[in-house]
Amino acid sequence: MRFTKSLMVTSALAILSGPALADMANEMTIVSWGGAYQKSQLKAYVEPYLAEHPEVTVVWDESSAEAVAKLRAMNEAGNITWDLVDVEAADSIRLCDEGLAMEVDFDESLAAAPDGTSASDDFGDSIVSDCFIPQIVFSTTVGYRTDMVPDGTEPPSDICALFDLDKYPGKRALNKRPLANVEWALLCDGVPKEEIYDVLATEEGQERALAKLGTIKDQVIWWTAGADTPQLLADGEIFMGSTYNGRLFSAIAEQNQPIGMLWDAEMLDFDGWVIPDGLPEDRLARVMDFLFFATDTQRLADQAAYISYGPARASSAPLVGKHAELGIEMAEHMPTDPANAKNVFVTQYAFWSDYRDDIDAKFQAWLAK
Amino acid sequence: MSDIVLTDTFKKPLGFHVAVAAAAGAFAGIFVGAAQGSSLLGIVVGALLLGALSFLAIEVLGRSAEKAVRWGILALFALGGFLFGGLPGLVMGLLFGWFFGWFIYWIGFNRYRAKLVPYLTSGQVLWYYAFRVICGAIFVFLITPILVVMPLSFNAQDFFTFTPEMLRFDPAGYSLKHYRDFFTNSDWQQALKNSVLIAPVATLLSVGFGTLAAIGLSQPHVPFRRAIMAILISPMIVPLIISAAGMYFFYSRIGLQGTYIGVVLAHAALGIPFVIITVTATLVGFDNSLTRAAANMGADPVTTFFRVQMPLILPGVISGALFAFITSFDEVVVVLFVGSAGQKTLPWQMFIGLREQISPTILAVATILVVISIGLLTVVEMLRRRSERLRGMSPG
Numbered sequence: 001m002r003f004t005k006s007l008m009v010t011s012a013l014a015i016l017s018g019p020a021l022a023d024m025a026n027e028m029t030i031v032s033w034g035g036a037y038q039k040s041q042l043k044a045y046v047e048p049y050l051a052e053h054p055e056v057t058v059v060w061d062e063s064s065a066e067a068v069a070k071l072r073a074m075n076e077a078g079n080i081t082w083d084l085v086d087v088e089a090a091d092s093i094r095l096c097d098e099g100l101a102m103e104v105d106f107d108e109s110l111a112a113a114p115d116g117t118s119a120s121d122d123f124g125d126s127i128v129s130d131c132f133i134p135q136i137v138f139s140t141t142v143g144y145r146t147d148m149v150p151d152g153t154e155p156p157s158d159i160c161a162l163f164d165l166d167k168y169p170g171k172r173a174l175n176k177r178p179l180a181n182v183e184w185a186l187l188c189d190g191v192p193k194e195e196i197y198d199v200l201a202t203e204e205g206q207e208r209a210l211a212k213l214g215t216i217k218d219q220v221i222w223w224t225a226g227a228d229t230p231q232l233l234a235d236g237e238i239f240m241g242s243t244y245n246g247r248l249f250s251a252i253a254e255q256n257q258p259i260g261m262l263w264d265a266e267m268l269d270f271d272g273w274v275i276p277d278g279l280p281e282d283r284l285a286r287v288m289d290f291l292f293f294a295t296d297t298q299r300l301a302d303q304a305a306y307i308s309y310g311p312a313r314a315s316s317a318p319l320v321g322k323h324a325e326l327g328i329e330m331a332e333h334m335p336t337d338p339a340n341a342k343n344v345f346v347t348q349y350a351f352w353s354d355y356r357d358d359i360d361a362k363f364q365a366w367l368a369k
Numbered sequence: 370m371s372d373i374v375l376t377d378t379f380k381k382p383l384g385f386h387v388a389v390a391a392a393a394g395a396f397a398g399i400f401v402g403a404a405q406g407s408s409l410l411g412i413v414v415g416a417l418l419l420g421a422l423s424f425l426a427i428e429v430l431g432r433s434a435e436k437a438v439r440w441g442i443l444a445l446f447a448l449g450g451f452l453f454g455g456l457p458g459l460v461m462g463l464l465f466g467w468f469f470g471w472f473i474y475w476i477g478f479n480r481y482r483a484k485l486v487p488y489l490t491s492g493q494v495l496w497y498y499a500f501r502v503i504c505g506a507i508f509v510f511l512i513t514p515i516l517v518v519m520p521l522s523f524n525a526q527d528f529f530t531f532t533p534e535m536l537r538f539d540p541a542g543y544s545l546k547h548y549r550d551f552f553t554n555s556d557w558q559q560a561l562k563n564s565v566l567i568a569p570v571a572t573l574l575s576v577g578f579g580t581l582a583a584i585g586l587s588q589p590h591v592p593f594r595r596a597i598m599a600i601l602i603s604p605m606i607v608p609l610i611i612s613a614a615g616m617y618f619f620y621s622r623i624g625l626q627g628t629y630i631g632v633v634l635a636h637a638a639l640g641i642p643f644v645i646i647t648v649t650a651t652l653v654g655f656d657n658s659l660t661r662a663a664a665n666m667g668a669d670p671v672t673t674f675f676r677v678q679m680p681l682i683l684p685g686v687i688s689g690a691l692f693a694f695i696t697s698f699d700e701v702v703v704v705l706f707v708g709s710a711g712q713k714t715l716p717w718q719m720f721i722g723l724r725e726q727i728s729p730t731i732l733a734v735a736t737i738l739v740v741i742s743i744g745l746l747t748v749v750e751m752l753r754r755r756s757e758r759l760r761g762m763s764p765g
Contacts, residue, residue, distance in 0.1 A: 029710055035726035060556075061710035062721040077621035081709045227727045234528040255527055 025283040026055050028290065031085040034062035035227070036250055040306035041086070041135075043324070045294035052293075056286070065225075067091060071100045071276055080276050083287050086135075089128045089270040090356075093349055096131035101274035103130040109288055111296035113315035122297070126270045126312040128349050133295055134272035134312035136303065139335035139344070140180045141266040143233055143248040144168075144240035147258045159265035160188035162240065163216055170239025173229045176222035178209075178363040179352065180242065180267040183345055185212035187265060193343075197351050206359060210366045222367065233259050245335050249308035253326060253333075263340040269347045270312060310336040376482040386427055386477040387420045393472060394419025397465065405453065419469060427477035439470035456538050515739055522547055522732035529727055547733035557730065560718035567629070567714060568697040571636035575693035578637070579644025580686055584678070586645070587652045602642035609702045612639075617706040627709030635707045636700060640693030647692065651685030684753055691749060695742075 030046070032038040038060065046058055063070055067087045074080050087095065095101035104110075106127065110119035120127065126134035142162060148170060149155050161168050162184060174181050186196050186205065189212040199205035213220075221238060223229055229243035230251040248261045273295070275287055293299065300311035301319035308330060311317060320331050331337055335344075394415035402411015426438045443466035450462020475481055482494060489497070525544035526532055534542025551557045582601055586594050604612055616635050617626060625631035655678065663673040679686075701716040708717070715734065722731045 033725055034721050059710045061713075062725060063710075065724065073617065074621075077618050077626070079621040079626055081627050225724045227725060231528055231530075231727045234526070235530045257528075 023282050024286040024289060025083075025280075026286070027057050027059065028083045028283075028286055029059045029061055029081060031061045031063050031067060031082050033064045033086060036307055037246065037309075038062065040303050040309075043306050044303035045299040048299070049290055049293050068094055068100075071095060072098070074276070075100055075278070080278055082276050083279065083283055084290070085274050085276060086271065087132075087274055089126075089132060089134070089272065089347070090349060090352060092132035092272065092274050093129045093353060095274055096129040100277055101131035102277045102279075104133060104275065106133075109292065111292055113297050113313065115315065117315060119295075122313045122315050124314060125346075126272075128270060131274050132270075132272050133274070133291060134270045135295065135300060136271050136307075136309035136312055137268055137334075137336050138271060138309045139245045139263075139266035139268050140175070140242055141245050141248065141261060141263060141335070142240055142242050143229065143251070143259050143261045145170075145233055145236060145238075145258060146260045148236065148239050155260055156240065157262055157264060159184050159262065161262075162242075163188045163212065165216060165219060168239060171219050171221055171232075171237060172216060173221045173223050173232050173238045173241025173243075174213075175242055176224050176367070178359045179347070180345070181213060182206070182209040182359065182363070183267065184265060185209040188212060193345075197348055200359070201351070201355065206362055210362065214366075230257075230259075233257065245333075246307045246309050249333050253323070253328060263335070264343050265345060266335055266340070266343075267345045267347060268335060268341075271309075272312065304330050304334065308333040308335075310334040376479075376485060376487045378478045378480050378483055380427065380432075381477055381479050383424070383428060386473070387423050389476050390423035390469075390473055391416040391420035393469070397469075419473075422469070423473045423477060426473050432474075432478060435474055439474070442466050442470040442473070457536050518732050519736050519739075522729055522736045524729050524732075527728060529729060529732070547729045548737075550728075550730045551733050551737070554730070556713075557715075557718060557734070560713050560715045563712055564698060564715040567632055567636060567712070568694055571633045571640055571697040572690055572694040574633065574637035575640030575644050576686060576690045579641040579689060579693070580648050580682075582641070583645045583648035583652060584674075587649060587655075598645070601645055604639050605642040609639075613703040613706040616703065620707055626707060627711070629712060632704055632708045632712045632714075635703050636697035637693075639700065639703065640696050643692035643696065644686070644689035647685045647689035648682055649685075651682045655681060683756070687749060687753060691746070 030041075032041060042060075050056055050058065061082065064086050067085050068091050071082070071085070074082070085101075092101065096103070106120040106123065107118045110133065112118055113122040123134055126137065128134075142156075142159065144156055144161075146155065150168070153167060156168055162172060162174075182200060183196055186199055186209050187193060189208060191199050191205075191208075200209065221232060221241075223232075223241070223243070226244050226247050229238075229241040230247050232238045232241060234251065234255070234257050245261070245263075245266065248259065251257045252259050252261065273291065275284070275291075279287065295313075297313055297315045298319060300313050301316040301321070303309070304311055304316075304320040305322065305324040311320065317331075317334075317336070320334065322328060323330055332339065335341065394417075395412045396415070397419075398411035398413070398415020399408050400411070401415065402408040405411065422442060426435075426442075430438055443463065446462040446466030446469070447459055448462070450458035450460070450465070452458070454461065481498065482489075485494060485497065520535070521529055521531065523543045523545065524530070524532065524535065525542050525546070532542050536542075585591060586598055586601075591597075616638075620626040620631045620635070625634065659677055659681075660673050663677045664670075668676065698714075699716055700714075701720050704712065704714050704717055705720075708714070715738070719731050719734060722728055
């Protein structure tokens with residue numbers, strides 16, 4: 001008796017709320033990186049979405065750093081608990097190749113730009129794989145302590161200051177992965193920028209990059225998390241170090257630390273969503289509905305009010321406004337701003353997917369020496 | 370005891386007390402010198418200063434002027450510290466001045482032997498104090514990381530850094546904002562709630578199963594006792610990551626992965642070995658004729674267990690429960706596998722906080738947890754002593 005009654009109530013509710021909502025799950029687990037970046041996603045599109053859909057609840061899981069391993073385990077256990085996962089572009093390529101992430105039809109699933117440009121054209125080059133829905137452009141770049149610049153010396157403005165221990169003595173912090181480090185090493189060893197990846201493809205080129213890094217090796221602290229370098233800079237433990245540009249912006253503008261940053265030879269990269277493969281239909285329907293909303297032109301531009309990462313859509317760039325709390329114009333802090341992007345590397349996904357394992361192994365062996 | 374003088378005090382020879390004081394000064398000088406830029410200079414200055422002070426105090430001014438001399442040394446060090454390092458230097462100077470003022474007289478008038486029996490050789494006296502210094506050093510080594518965390522949690526900045534304002538004891542360098550963040554941030558509150566919901570239930574399960582298993586395994590007629598024991602305590606021996614991965618796949622198949630019950634069961638499995646070990650240890654001293662006596666008087670086994678056996682093994686059960694609780698409350702590896710984001714516990718939240726955003730909120734949480742742990746342990750220990758005293762079993 002009670003069962004039929006509740007069945008009637010649910011079906012009545014389903015009819016009332018309309019056919020579109022009836023088959024959507026109301027709980028979403030979103031995986032991201034935590035910290036200021038996750039906060040920017042929360043403010044720019046999760047909270048607005050929840051305001052429109054009060055029946056939905058969102059659970060955050062800060063596991064993006066282990067996304068590939070965890071998605072593999074979930075796939076093997078046949079128990080996908082995540083609905084939407086924020087990953088770096090390189091990870092999305094791996095997930096796509098292994099069939100762990102779902103392929104997306106951009107023009108069908110995502111909003112077109114306000115002027116009618118299709119989503120795939122609007123995202124342009126940032127679509128690095130069929131499974132990857134880009135959100136932001138970030139860069140790996142270098143920050144330094146302004147109060148530790150030697151007296152009578154210009155503050156560094158050139159990436160090769162990293163390797164110049166005579167002019168800028170002091171410890172450095174570098175990523176414990178070869179990406180960016182080896183490119184910078186070759187550039188500062190005199191390799192013309194356009195030939196760097198040709199050189200890096202050869203055995204001698206890799207040796208040469210490691211030899212250049214070897215000139216500063218005893219002065220380097222190797223970091224593994226993006227928060228390490230800002231902490232080391234704030235401590236005065238290091239003179240300069242590489243990290244993500246948003247971290248440096250936060251330390252400089254929000255925490256008022258005596259830190260300066262260089263944009264020279266910044267390494268541009270993308271971050272975005274992937275949808276785990278094999279979601280049940282109702283959860284998938286909710287995810288697609290959220291994604292359509294969260295990746296439109298205005299939402300991506302809004303995100304830049306909370307963190308200094310550039311929106312991945314071309315049509316969002318003119319809409320970037322001021323910082324939500326500090327009221328700073330954000331456009332000039334974007335890695336894609338023309339004044340900052342005079343000399344940039346764009347991460348070469350094709351190159352790195354071919355050479356990553358090899359160079360990684362050599363780099364780790366060299367580190368252990 | 371403390372006022373009894375076993376050995377007379379007398380003035381030590383000049384060479385001895387000046388040399389010892391100079392050595393102590395040199396040792397302290399290493400650290401002060403390193404902080405000021407030159408250890409070598411610190412050693413030389415420290416040795417000369419303390420040697421001279423010792424000579425002055427013991428040989429020239431003597432025992433009668435002790436009070437004035439010690440105040441003088443205190444003032445001298447405080448002034449020196451203040452000139453070198455401002456307010457923090459003053460505090461350090463006061464500490465050093467107090468210690469050396471006492472030390473010079475302690476050495477110079479043989480007071481270090483006052484509470485020892487007279488027939489000890491110099492070597493034995495030296496070892497007596499060296500042993501205590503070593504114990505103290507080990508204690509400091511264990512406790513310092515925890516103590517360092519506490520002032521940092523009051524940092525006004527968002528970094529794990531002693532800022533210049535903090536070192537100057539400037540109130541502007543301190544803030545309660547990380548504590549406010551902990552109590553107002555929904556992520557931390559959710560994590561706290563999860564931890565508080567998971568740990569006690571897991572503890573109850575561990576204590577229930579662990580106590581029963583220990584009692585069963587202490588019966589001589591149970592077959593394969595050693596093998597069963599080895600299996601039951603294996604979660605403690607197998608590397609945690611292996612248990613965690615195994616639990617992940619097993620729980621996923623049976624639909625427990627990512628559920629509250631799944632995490633509680635996993636933590637109970639980790640806690641059971643601790644309970645078994647502590648309860649087994651107390652059962653060794655348990656006299657089985659008591660249960661036979663109870664049975665003889667008509668008590669059934671359940672009554673016997675609760676009225677006779679349980680009160681006697683209670684200390685073992687309580688310490689096992691404490692270990693099981695701490696295991697669950699501190700655990701991060703298994704919950705990362707078995708739990709989903711909805712079961713995020715405090716250690717999980719601290720773990721991601723450390724990796725992604727080095728925020729002193731973690732230190733504030735750590736400080737709160739340390740205070741709670743100290744309180745909890747104190748209360749349990751006091752309760753245990755009280756119940757022992759009431760039953761008249763207290764050894765002391």
